[in-house]
């Protein structure tokens with residue numbers, strides 16, 4: 001392991017467990033260095049950024065080669081402002097561009113209609129899942145490629161705070177729905193983002209069958225403390241990870257959002273999700 005990789009490992013886990021056997025190369029270091037960026041400089045995106053990132057996104061694996069996702073890019077300041085209201089995040093309006101990753105069976109439906117074919121498989125939950133997974137894999141390729149160019153990104157699940165409003169704003173046709181957005185821009189050097197620690201590998205990894213680690217509870221408690229310290233350093237008002245995730249999952253429509261309506265909106269877009 002090279003020194004940068006050791007440092008990145010340390011920042012990612014912040015525990016005493018030294019990993020000597022981690023394989024290292026520039027791609028792995030790039031991935032380990034990920035952090036979400038919510039503050040951008042005024043520097044415009046480089047020429048060719050969209051075509052480059054789209055090519056990396058399209059290079060991701062896609063279920064059965066269906067390619068059932070699309071990318072919608074928003075750069076218009078007024079539209080970004082409206083999206084930032086849906087997301088309830090001011091930085092969304094300040095990012096140079098917002099990428100909206102869409103699940104999209106409309107192209108396939110069009111081909112089927114042309115051939116007089118029916119697509120009953122679209123009625124099942126699996127199709128919404130396939131479109132969402134495809135979109136997520138594509139987006140993550142683009143996010144890593146962006147980071148390799150010195151750009152920063154943050155996913156915006158918050159565009160689902162009011163999914164119908166996002167669908168309307170983007171004028172999405174049947175069989176198209178937003179999986180999430182992604183803000184992109186050069187990071188503001190005055191507000192650098194830090195690497196956020198993750199759970200220890202011992203609680204994530206299972207071998208052969210699902211067997212929670214015998215010390216899972218202690219391991220998570222120790223992680224709660226480490227993340228509490230991280231949040232304190234970052235001046236973020238969250239005490240610990242477990243408390244944060246429990247609170248997040250206690251109220252689907254927290255703060256007056258409409259996330260409980262995501263299922264109905266996706267159904268209205270033409271996915272019965274049986």
Ligand SMILES: Cc1cc2nc3c(=O)[nH]c(=O)nc-3n(C[C@H](O)[C@H](O)[C@H](O)COP(=O)(O)O)c2cc1C
Pocket residue numbers: 034035036037038089154155156157158159180194195196
């Ligand atoms: C699908 C998805 C949706 C997300 N939605 C939001 C969001 O709406 N707003 C936000 O600020 N961060 C959002 N994030 C970023 C996460 O909060 C972030 O990835 C997580 O806290 C870990 O931090 P890191 O990415 O800096 O390592 C989202 C991440 C994912 C994967």
